[in-house]
Amino acid sequence: MQIEKIDVGIVGAGPAGLSAGLALANNGYKTTIFEEHKIVGIPIQCGEGISEKVFIEFPILKTNKEFIIRKFGNTKIYFPGDYTVFGDTHAYMIRRDKFDQFLAQQVKKSGGKILTNSRVIDAIETKEGVKIKIKKDGTEQLFLSSVLLIAEGPKGDIARKLGFNTPELIRALEYRIQGEFSDTMEFFFDNEKYPFGYSWIFPRNNETNVGVVTTAKNRKEILDKFLKERNISGKIIKKIGGSIPKNGVVKQLATQKIALIGDTGGFTNPLFYGGIRNAMLSGKIVADIIDFQRKNEKKVDLRTFDKKVRKHPFSAKISIKSHKYFYTRSVNFQKKIGKVFNGTYINRIENKELLKYLLKLVCNPILIKNPKKLYWLYKGFKQARDYGF
Ligand SMILES: Cc1cc2nc3c(=O)[nH]c(=O)nc-3n(C[C@H](O)[C@H](O)[C@H](O)COP(=O)(O)OP(=O)(O)OC[C@H]3O[C@@H](n4cnc5c(N)ncnc54)[C@H](O)[C@@H]3O)c2cc1C
Numbered sequence: 001m002q003i004e005k006i007d008v009g010i011v012g013a014g015p016a017g018l019s020a021g022l023a024l025a026n027n028g029y030k031t032t033i034f035e036e037h038k039i040v041g042i043p044i045q046c047g048e049g050i051s052e053k054v055f056i057e058f059p060i061l062k063t064n065k066e067f068i069i070r071k072f073g074n075t076k077i078y079f080p081g082d083y084t085v086f087g088d089t090h091a092y093m094i095r096r097d098k099f100d101q102f103l104a105q106q107v108k109k110s111g112g113k114i115l116t117n118s119r120v121i122d123a124i125e126t127k128e129g130v131k132i133k134i135k136k137d138g139t140e141q142l143f144l145s146s147v148l149l150i151a152e153g154p155k156g157d158i159a160r161k162l163g164f165n166t167p168e169l170i171r172a173l174e175y176r177i178q179g180e181f182s183d184t185m186e187f188f189f190d191n192e193k194y195p196f197g198y199s200w201i202f203p204r205n206n207e208t209n210v211g212v213v214t215t216a217k218n219r220k221e222i223l224d225k226f227l228k229e230r231n232i233s234g235k236i237i238k239k240i241g242g243s244i245p246k247n248g249v250v251k252q253l254a255t256q257k258i259a260l261i262g263d264t265g266g267f268t269n270p271l272f273y274g275g276i277r278n279a280m281l282s283g284k285i286v287a288d289i290i291d292f293q294r295k296n297e298k299k300v301d302l303r304t305f306d307k308k309v310r311k312h313p314f315s316a317k318i319s320i321k322s323h324k325y326f327y328t329r330s331v332n333f334q335k336k337i338g339k340v341f342n343g344t345y346i347n348r349i350e351n352k353e354l355l356k357y358l359l360k361l362v363c364n365p366i367l368i369k370n371p372k373k374l375y376w377l378y379k380g381f382k383q384a385r386d387y388g389f
Contacts, residue, residue: 016262017151020283025112079338174211274389322380
């Protein structure tokens with residue numbers, strides 16, 4: 001069988017693979033992305049919310065309006081008892097299929113290749129490079145790549161085949177519903193109703209994505225109940241299910257020639273589970289390392305990525321600590337947190353104000369039981385504000 005030589009092979013044309021592919025193709029590397037589906041971006045498995053910060057980090061996104069549905073100036077977080085906390089988080093609703101397709105177009109424009117309908121079925125790291133076996137339209141093909149980036153999403157089959165541990169996953173279920181049921185993005189926490197997760201309402205235009213992410217098995221029942229509680233009664237146009245990494249970045253992210261990026265590496269925020277932007281950032285970071293090493297050190301060693309990316313705030317351990325603490329608290333604890341901050345814009349609390357809220361927390365025996373862990377929570381939510389979705 002003929003073997004095609006490339007500089008970079010990438011498994012998966014999601015945000016992680018596409019952002020890495022774009023940066024590498026732009027720098028002149030012979031880059032091939034393998035995508036098992038016929039069309040990039042389909043099927044959609046996403047709530048379609050994204051922070052506006054992604055437009056600063058990836059200015060190319062500013063050149064396209066087609067994937068943008070609408071912008072929000074704030075978000076609402078509900079705690080048990082309907083206590084509501086606001087955030088000045090500027091965010092967008094995007095058409096996720098169009099978003100991925102736009103990135104794919106840019107990869108191609110920059111000289112990168114995207115092979116659709118091409119499933120990577122095997123990979124092996126050798127002295128000469130990484131041998132990649134794909135199946136395209138029923139036929140097997142071989143590639144030899146200097147490096148391989150695994151951006152195959154949460155399932156991580158190829159990563160596991162290569163001996164990596166893949167992230168622990170949590171499941172999500174979402175309906176796209178006719179009609180608009182909110183004027184902003186809303187998150188509903190309740191550790192009894194949605195263990196280890198939350199429900200959400202993300203309005204599109206004349207449609208709304210309503211979903212739940214939880215470790216509970218009866219997600220459909222939970223989501224249907226949520227719709228009733230919030231009086232959401234439109235026609236369900238689409239049902240979307242999927243898995244999301246739950247506990248942060250995996251232990252080993254790279255060998256010399258192989259790196260895990262995006263969901264495969266566990267780059268989702270452990271409190272809000274958003275991952276599009278973090279996937280793109282992880283892809284860009286590894287691409288920059290490859291470029292730097294090729295130009296300055298002549299030899300690529302992706303273990304540098306493993307070290308560097310762990311220092312980046314989106315992989316901060318504090319997110320895991322706060323995840324573990326927050327999602328194992330009682331509903332009463334969550335209620336009390338909601339009550340303390342009810343009606344406030346949480347990110348506007350500063351200096352003197354902060355002291356006032358600290359006092360309120362300190363006066364609350366159930367909250368102040370463990371001040372260190374309460375601090376983790378504060379830091380974790382701060383982190384989530386910056387890298388939650
Ligand atoms: C229901 C749901 C709602 C979500 N909502 C949001 C949200 O609102 N905001 C947010 O930021 N994040 C959200 N997320 C998370 C977000 O979708 C992911 O974090 C993000 O898609 C990760 O990007 P990725 O490129 O790592 O993986 P993916 O987007 O999963 O892309 C992986 C790609 O690899 C391909 N592939 C897999 N195996 C192979 C193979 N062997 N060969 C070739 N191709 C392969 C797949 O077909 C896929 O195209 C949500 C997730 C779910 C499930």
